[in-house]
Amino acid sequence: MSTRNVVLHVADVHKRFAGLHALADIDLQVEEGTIHAIIGPNGAGKSTLLNVCIGRLAPDSGAVVFDGQVITGKQPHEINQMGVVRVFQTPEIFPDLSLLHNVMVPAFAKRDGPFRLNAFQPVWRRTDIRDEAMHWLEDVGLATQSHAIAGSLSRGDKRRLELAMGLVQKPRLLLLDEPTAGMSRHDTNSTIDLLKKFKGRGMTKVIIEHDMHVVFSLADRITVLAQGRIIADGPPDEVRGNPKVQEAYLGGVH
Amino acid sequence: MFNNPARNDWLLLAGFSAVVLCLPVLLEPIGAAYPALMQKFCIFGIFAIGFNILFGLTGYLSFGHAAFLGVGSYAAVWSFKLFTMNAIPAIVMAVFFAALFAVVIGYVSLKRSGIYFSILTLAFAQMCYNLVYSVLTPLTNGETGLQLSLQDPRVIDAMFIEPAAGLPRVNLFALNISGGGYAGFYLCAVMLIICFFIAMCIFRSPFGMMLRAIKSNQTRMRYTGFNTRPYLLAAFVISGMYAGLAGGLMAVTDPLVGAERMQWTASGEVVLMTILGGAGTLVGPVLGAAVIKYCENIFSSFSPGTLHGAFGFLPDAIEDPIVSFLSLFVGDGWNLTLGVVFMLIVIFLPGGIMEGLRRIRMMFNRRPGNGRKIPATQTQPAE
Numbered sequence: 001m002s003t004r005n006v007v008l009h010v011a012d013v014h015k016r017f018a019g020l021h022a023l024a025d026i027d028l029q030v031e032e033g034t035i036h037a038i039i040g041p042n043g044a045g046k047s048t049l050l051n052v053c054i055g056r057l058a059p060d061s062g063a064v065v066f067d068g069q070v071i072t073g074k075q076p077h078e079i080n081q082m083g084v085v086r087v088f089q090t091p092e093i094f095p096d097l098s099l100l101h102n103v104m105v106p107a108f109a110k111r112d113g114p115f116r117l118n119a120f121q122p123v124w125r126r127t128d129i130r131d132e133a134m135h136w137l138e139d140v141g142l143a144t145q146s147h148a149i150a151g152s153l154s155r156g157d158k159r160r161l162e163l164a165m166g167l168v169q170k171p172r173l174l175l176l177d178e179p180t181a182g183m184s185r186h187d188t189n190s191t192i193d194l195l196k197k198f199k200g201r202g203m204t205k206v207i208i209e210h211d212m213h214v215v216f217s218l219a220d221r222i223t224v225l226a227q228g229r230i231i232a233d234g235p236p237d238e239v240r241g242n243p244k245v246q247e248a249y250l251g252g253v254h
Numbered sequence: 255m256f257n258n259p260a261r262n263d264w265l266l267l268a269g270f271s272a273v274v275l276c277l278p279v280l281l282e283p284i285g286a287a288y289p290a291l292m293q294k295f296c297i298f299g300i301f302a303i304g305f306n307i308l309f310g311l312t313g314y315l316s317f318g319h320a321a322f323l324g325v326g327s328y329a330a331v332w333s334f335k336l337f338t339m340n341a342i343p344a345i346v347m348a349v350f351f352a353a354l355f356a357v358v359i360g361y362v363s364l365k366r367s368g369i370y371f372s373i374l375t376l377a378f379a380q381m382c383y384n385l386v387y388s389v390l391t392p393l394t395n396g397e398t399g400l401q402l403s404l405q406d407p408r409v410i411d412a413m414f415i416e417p418a419a420g421l422p423r424v425n426l427f428a429l430n431i432s433g434g435g436y437a438g439f440y441l442c443a444v445m446l447i448i449c450f451f452i453a454m455c456i457f458r459s460p461f462g463m464m465l466r467a468i469k470s471n472q473t474r475m476r477y478t479g480f481n482t483r484p485y486l487l488a489a490f491v492i493s494g495m496y497a498g499l500a501g502g503l504m505a506v507t508d509p510l511v512g513a514e515r516m517q518w519t520a521s522g523e524v525v526l527m528t529i530l531g532g533a534g535t536l537v538g539p540v541l542g543a544a545v546i547k548y549c550e551n552i553f554s555s556f557s558p559g560t561l562h563g564a565f566g567f568l569p570d571a572i573e574d575p576i577v578s579f580l581s582l583f584v585g586d587g588w589n590l591t592l593g594v595v596f597m598l599i600v601i602f603l604p605g606g607i608m609e610g611l612r613r614i615r616m617m618f619n620r621r622p623g624n625g626r627k628i629p630a631t632q633t634q635p636a637e
Contacts, residue, residue: 054477056477075476075481076476076477077476077477077478077479077480077481077482080476080477080478080479081479085477086477088477092471092473092474092477093471093474094466094467094470094471094474095470095471096466096469096470097463097466097467097470101463101466101467104463105463105464105467105475105478106478106479108460108463108464109478109479109480110479112460113479114479114480114481115480115481115484115485116460116461117461117484117488118459118460118461119455119456119459119461119462120455120459121459121460122259122260122263122455122458122459123458123459123460123462123463124259124458126460165478169478169479
């Protein structure tokens with residue numbers, strides 16, 4: 001495992017919000033093809049870390065390196081076009097569009113780039129994009145509702161839709177912020193299966209999660225954050241046995 | 255899943271064209287079948303279709319589209335003065351200069367969204383309006399308005415035609431466009447159909463889909479890998495070109511232009527037309543434009559005298575108060591009627607006339623067996 005490429009390197013990142021040290025001294029390496037979980041109590045800085053990775057927040061110091069290129073300071077759409085896709089904690093979808101179009105839009109981004117004035121070819125003629133979108137809707141179990149308006153979905157379904165929107169871009173690095181929160185047990189398990197299905201195959205995943213069931217069934221490696229610092233980092237068994245982690249986090253939940 | 259969308263689109267286009275070209279027959283019963291009014295329907299229809307490409311698809315509410323209308327008109331009249339009385343170069347110049355202005359105004363205004371965008375466009379339009387009156391007087395002839403004169407060079411015409419006595423008319427080769435006849439109307443009608451076709455292509459294209467997605471969730475678009483600024487600017491410029499074309503056609507059918515064409519009320523009017531008809535629908539803005547221009551024509555021509563005539567059967571004690579109350583809403587006060595209608599629409603029918611038609615159709619559709627006409631237009635509100 002140690003021989004794999006490091007696809008994401010968060011190098012020495014600091015971020016302060018008005019006195020609060022949200023991220024201190026974060027140094028994190030994610031290896032290609034793995035599922036890397038980041039856990040920690042509320043307010044530990046997990047979401048801030050993801051925001052720094054996708055260019056939503058600029059770190060005070062340090063840098064994020066993806067695939068050998070520094071991505072701090074780049075525009076969000078540039079980072080996405082490099083192959084970094086994020087699934088948000090509160091589902092970020094296109095509430096006024098149909099499910100099918102919700103998934104087709106990111107597929108177009110992957111196919112046509114950040115801007116293309118393509119005004120004279122009707123959407124329905126692009127069967128390649130439509131079939132691809134339908135394929136992913138089937139995978140997340142929403143194909144039967146493909147013509148429904150996305151805003152009318154339940155919260156759990158919106159998450160699955162957003163997952164399809166992320167996967168359709170075939171990202172090299174998929175950042176998932178609590179992908180199963182608000183889902184039923186059954187849907188949670190099918191999401192786990194879905195994420196396992198694409199393990200390896202050049203897709204690396206970083207996942208933030210509170211549900212330990214999800215974390216321990218998926219993760220190859222776990223990083224534990226508390227108060228903006230990394231307090232443990234290693235394979236699941238090692239992290240599970242770490243007394244510092246149990247004190248800070250695991251004991252409190254289980 | 256898709257029951258032949260191409261056929262439905264062609265049907266919609268064919269139906270739309272048929273209605274527009276047959277307007278002189280269709281409008282006969284309601285007394286609106288004269289060219290001057292019908293070409294107004296077409297011109298404002300173009301203006302509203304273009305406005306809807308920006309507002310209906312991206313949700314960016316511009317309050318400055320009258321600026322492009324004015325630029326188009328001035329450009330067209332200058333084309334008549336300098337080059338030729340032929341309508342085609344005038345239209346081309348109108349669209350070109352409107353696009354130029356739209357690139358500049360759009361580039362700056364689109365740095366902000368929401369209400370700030372609206373205010374920026376309004377500020378730009380007011381700036382254009384005031385410039386027309388002040389420093390640009392040599393170009394615009396200030397308050398008097400720009401019009402043709404016998405001294406104009408008209409270099410291209412001068413090479414080929416002996417100048418006749420009196421002011422020349424706008425022509426399209428052999429056709430006399432600005433004479434108030436059917437030629438002017440049919441030129442505008444054909445332009446409207448072309449504009450409708452282009453708008454339909456945009457609505458159905460990936461480009462249109464991206465604009466709708468921007469309206470729905472712009473932040474998500476950025477994290478989906480799209481650079482939203484060029485998309486918005488393209489929509490803004492296309493919509494500005496539509497407005498420029500509308501302004502150009504105004505000048506083509508009546509070759510004089512004053513600054514009032516750029517006033518903010520004209521920008522507000524196109525917002526009303528689009529919302530009244532149904533923002534984000536294809537046909538709605540054209541309907542809205544026609545309804546507003548028709549009502550303006552009817553109501554503003556009423557005088558207290560006509561009202562007295564209409565209510566003459568009542569005793570004077572009742573008739574006088576009714577007439578004096580209603581006369582607030584007609585003649586010069588017709589804007590009051592427009593305001594009331596607009597408020598009612600926004601409160602009770604936010605989707606405009608198209609939403610109303612859809613509801614009526616749904617009522618009939620509950621009865622089984624008559625589902626044939628639905629797919630052609632119902633794709634609109636559903637998307």
